Each structure stands twice: as C-alpha cells, then as structure tokens.
Amino acid sequence: MTFGRLERARGNRPISDINVTPLVDVMLVLVVIFLITAPLLGSSIRLDLPSAASAKPAEAAASVTVVLDAQGRSFVDDQPLDGAQLAERLARAARANPDTEIQLRADRAVPYGRVVELIGAAQQAGLNRIGFVAEPAPER
Numbered sequence: 001m002t003f004g005r006l007e008r009a010r011g012n013r014p015i016s017d018i019n020v021t022p023l024v025d026v027m028l029v030l031v032v033i034f035l036i037t038a039p040l041l042g043s044s045i046r047l048d049l050p051s052a053a054s055a056k057p058a059e060a061a062a063s064v065t066v067v068l069d070a071q072g073r074s075f076v077d078d079q080p081l082d083g084a085q086l087a088e089r090l091a092r093a094a095r096a097n098p099d100t101e102i103q104l105r106a107d108r109a110v111p112y113g114r115v116v117e118l119i120g121a122a123q124q125a126g127l128n129r130i131g132f133v134a135e136p137a138p139e140r
Helices: 021-042 083-096 112-125
Strands: 065-067 073-075 080-083 101-106 129-132
Touching: 021 129, 065 083, 065 112, 073 083, 080 083, 101 112
Parallel strands: 065 101, 101 129
Antiparallel strands: 065 073, 073 080
16 A cells, blocks of 8 residues: 655745834824824813912022013012012123023013013023913912
C-alpha cells in the first residue's frame, strides 16, 4: 500500500508583521474625540471672578495696589489718579524695580475693557507681573 510521498507539504507561512490597522483606528477615534471636546472646554470657563476659594497668596517683595471701583475710577495705594497720572505712577514703579507686581482689585461691575486698558498701561510701563485679588469664597 503506497500513500504517496512521505514528506509533508508546506502550508502558508505565519504572518510575523504587526498589524497596525487597529492602532490607527483607535488613534483616529481619539483625535475625533479631542476635536469635538476642545471647543466645549473653552466655553465652560466660569467668569464670576471676584470670589475665589484659594489660599491667600504670599506677599510680593515689591507691589503696587491698583483699585478699579464700580464707576471705573482708578486708585493707586488709595490715591485717586486719572489715566496719565496712573501711567506715570506705573512707569515710576517699573523704573524703581522691574519685578514689581501689580495687585489689581477690580469691582465686580467694572467692564472688562477697563481692566484690559489698565493691563495695557502696566505692560507699556514695563510691569508684567499682575495679580488679580479676589475675596475668598464663603465656606459651605
């Protein structure tokens, strides 16, 4: 009885390459998720700035306290100043110490544009360290 050849026929060789298709699929899904959620994160910022539940910051070595009241008037160290006087006072503080920090205390009703004007005046004077002072949030 003959059974044919005694040597075994070779089958298909196993694939030894890594299949990256599932990896690419997962990465594309993650990219889509990030693209969808990124704009949603920007709109969830809470803008009720005057109260904060943070610890009291350490005092800066040199600081100038600038106050903006509800009518938009500016005060530096409790002295009322107009725009030109404020710019001169900030420039003087910058010449004395360029690392002087401005501690900005703005009323809740102050328009955002007025705060931006003050920040611009500080940066023109050479002061780039600005701290926003807020009341601590009430404990629950």
